[in-house]
Amino acid sequence: MSVTLDLSRVARADAAPAAKPPVNLSGLTRAQLMDALVESGAAEHGKARMRATQVFRWMHHRGVTDFTLMTDVAKETRARLAEAFTIARPEVVERQVSQDGTRKWLIRMAPGIEVETVYIPSVGRSGALCVSSQVGCTLNCSFCHTGTQALVRNLTAAEIVAQVQIAKDDLLEWPSDKDDRLLSNIVFMGMGEPLYNLGSVADAIEIISDNEGIGISRRRITVSTSGVVPQLQALGEKTQAMLAISLHATNDALRDVLVPLNKKYPLEQLMAGIRAYPGISNARRVTFEYVMLKGVNDSPAEARALIKLIKGIPAKINLIPFNPWPGSDYQCSDWAAIEAFAAIVNKAGYSSPIRTPRGRDILAACGQLKSESEKVRASAMRKLSMAAMAGVLDDEDDEGV
Ligand code: SAH
Ligand code: SF4
Numbered sequence: 001m002s003v004t005l006d007l008s009r010v011a012r013a014d015a016a017p018a019a020k021p022p023v024n025l026s027g028l029t030r031a032q033l034m035d036a037l038v039e040s041g042a043a044e045h046g047k048a049r050m051r052a053t054q055v056f057r058w059m060h061h062r063g064v065t066d067f068t069l070m071t072d073v074a075k076e077t078r079a080r081l082a083e084a085f086t087i088a089r090p091e092v093v094e095r096q097v098s099q100d101g102t103r104k105w106l107i108r109m110a111p112g113i114e115v116e117t118v119y120i121p122s123v124g125r126s127g128a129l130c131v132s133s134q135v136g137c138t139l140n141c142s143f144c145h146t147g148t149q150a151l152v153r154n155l156t157a158a159e160i161v162a163q164v165q166i167a168k169d170d171l172l173e174w175p176s177d178k179d180d181r182l183l184s185n186i187v188f189m190g191m192g193e194p195l196y197n198l199g200s201v202a203d204a205i206e207i208i209s210d211n212e213g214i215g216i217s218r219r220r221i222t223v224s225t226s227g228v229v230p231q232l233q234a235l236g237e238k239t240q241a242m243l244a245i246s247l248h249a250t251n252d253a254l255r256d257v258l259v260p261l262n263k264k265y266p267l268e269q270l271m272a273g274i275r276a277y278p279g280i281s282n283a284r285r286v287t288f289e290y291v292m293l294k295g296v297n298d299s300p301a302e303a304r305a306l307i308k309l310i311k312g313i314p315a316k317i318n319l320i321p322f323n324p325w326p327g328s329d330y331q332c333s334d335w336a337a338i339e340a341f342a343a344i345v346n347k348a349g350y351s352s353p354i355r356t357p358r359g360r361d362i363l364a365a366c367g368q369l370k371s372e373s374e375k376v377r378a379s380a381m382r383k384l385s386m387a388a389m390a391g392v393l394d395d396e397d398d399e400g401v
Contacts, residue, residue: 027158060213124185134192
């Protein structure tokens with residue numbers, strides 16, 4: 001019997017190693033940018049801070065994607081920067097605009113690495129962007145479509161920031177201090193578990209909130225987690241972002257099924273972690289996300305159990321109508337059940353908006369956007385994010401602008 005080996009994929013020992021793509025400067029905080037400029041020889045030590053701020057402003061205040069446009073940087077320095085680095089955007093593969101103003105971009109970060117980012121107008125202060133932190137997810141919440149998809153990889157800080165830059169390109173939001181900005185809030189409610197990619201998420205938040213650039217206040221940036229308790233403190237300390245918790249159940253037996261991470265970090269630990277979240281106050285309330293699943297978690301008794309569970313925590317509750325997907329085991333609660341649940345929660349003094357998802361027209365079509373299964377799942381995810389996001393940002397106060 002003869003055996004044929006396919007050696008086409010085996011690297012030859014004498015072949016040159018694959019060239020590493022150049023570092024995208026958009027993913028560096030100003031401090032990291034300073035170091036990168038010094039290391040590359042583009043700035044002397046003494047001038048690094050000033051030079052980094054200049055370059056940072058071009059990227060994040062003006063939104064340029066070409067070093068030659070950095071007119072106050074010496075020509076030789078620009079040439080050196082262009083040799084060592086890039087500031088290009090990833091490719092927008094597909095763009096859709098809904099009749100209600102919702103916009104959606106399918107962005108190709110690298111071959112096979114694609115994410116969707118959605119802008120929703122009239123949410124938060126003026127409009128919110130839902131960004132992804134991973135492609136896929138390692139967790140497997142039983143009601144979530146992304147959970148059925150294996151993790152492809154973490155996104156880099158540059159790839160997270162690029163989602164914001166692309167939205168700003170499309171919304172004509174450069175320079176960043178332009179009046180009447182449409183993009184005021186960011187929510188990490190796209191694909192993935194942000195606390196399993198905290199390094200990149202924290203760097204991205206530092207970049208997005210830097211007043212020399214995009215300048216979106218940390219109070220207008222919300223990170224949603226399924227409850228990675230050991231990372232909560234670090235999230236608060238590193239980012240000062242607003243916290244949203246995907247709760248969905250008020251007892252461990254049910255939460256173990258809906259959010260299996262609960263087996264690792266059960267409710268008692270989760271609630272203790274939330275109570276200790278840095279900076280939590282009436283002006284900086286935690287959002288509890290609660291997906292309404294018919295006959296599973298939507299009874300009046302569960303609404304009362306929810307109030308008991310979160311007692312004493314400055315909180316708002318975001319009731320998310322379940323978004324069914326092909327093959328899912330759950331159904332969305334009836335409106336009457338959602339309203340009854342909301343009434344109990346409201347009576348206890350918590351705001352609990354229920355919102356209909358927006359951008360239905362483009363989201364309905366986006367299942368056909370890509371034939372790859374990943375994309376279909378991503379779009380299912382986007383649909384629900386609409387509802388989730390609307391509630392999280394619903395009654396935002398305007399302090400800390
Ligand atoms: N991984 C993070 C953030 C992304 S999920 C997290 O779990 O919090 C954003 C929100 O959408 C979460 O509250 C999630 O539980 C919810 N969600 C997921 N699938 C859903 C579905 N099919 N219908 C409604 N909400 C869903
Ligand atoms: Fe991952 Fe969040 Fe979906 Fe759970 S709900 S599988 S944590 S994306």
